[in-house]
Amino acid sequence: xxxxxxxxxxxxxxxxxxxxxxxxxxxxxxxxxxxxxxxxxxxxxxxxxxxxxxxxxxxxxxxxxxxxxxxxxxxxxxxxxxxxxxxxxxxxxxxxxxxxxxxxxxxxxxxxxxxxxxxxxxxxxxxxxxx
Numbered sequence: 588x589x590x591x592x593x594x595x596x597x598x599x600x601x602x603x604x605x606x607x608x609x610x611x612x613x614x615x616x617x618x619x620x621x622x623x624x625x626x627x628x629x630x631x632x633x634x635x636x637x638x639x640x641x642x643x644x645x646x647x648x649x650x651x652x653x654x655x656x657x658x659x660x661x662x663x664x665x666x667x668x669x670x671x672x673x674x675x676x677x678x679x680x681x682x683x684x685x686x687x688x689x690x691x692x693x694x695x696x697x698x699x700x701x702x703x704x705x706x707x708x709x710x711x712x713x714x715x716x717x718x
Contacts, residue, residue, distance in 0.1 A: 588694050590708075593715035594687030597640050599679045600666055601625065601658035606676035609658075618679045619645055626657030636660050636688075644681045662688070690715065 599618070601609065605625050612621040619641070629637055632653060640660040641649040658678060669675040692711055698704045 588696065588698075590692045590712065593690045595662040595664060595690060596687055597636065597660045597685055598663055598666060598670075598677060599640065599644075599658065599660055600670065600675045601678050602656070603673060603676045605657050606678055609678055619647055622658055622678070623651065626654035627651045628657055628659040629653045640685055643685045644679075644683075 601622075609615060609618070609621045609625060614620040627634070627637065634649060634651075634653065637651075637660045638649045641647055666675050670677060692708060692715075694704060694708060
């Protein structure tokens, strides 16, 4: 059984020093150009999340590669606290929100017979709804 308990919203973010660098770039109004010389941070070399964000938000193919600490596309849930206290800065606010990344909770068939599995599943679903 697979349940879609939550959708993640992704944000284009950077450390405040890199955000200032982007804001001061001569092409700051074109975020795709302004971040070209900023290092990109990703969890995978093929950049799946960042490429999807670029394609859906900007309608362009990403022409960057991972290069260390700089900017990235992160789930709001993972970076909200850092945005609130200034450790991260939002680089771009899209006009239309990017498509969400749906998280799925999967369990083996017959797992409902175990009350502990049901309890954990129910708590995870509740946490996802209040996220």
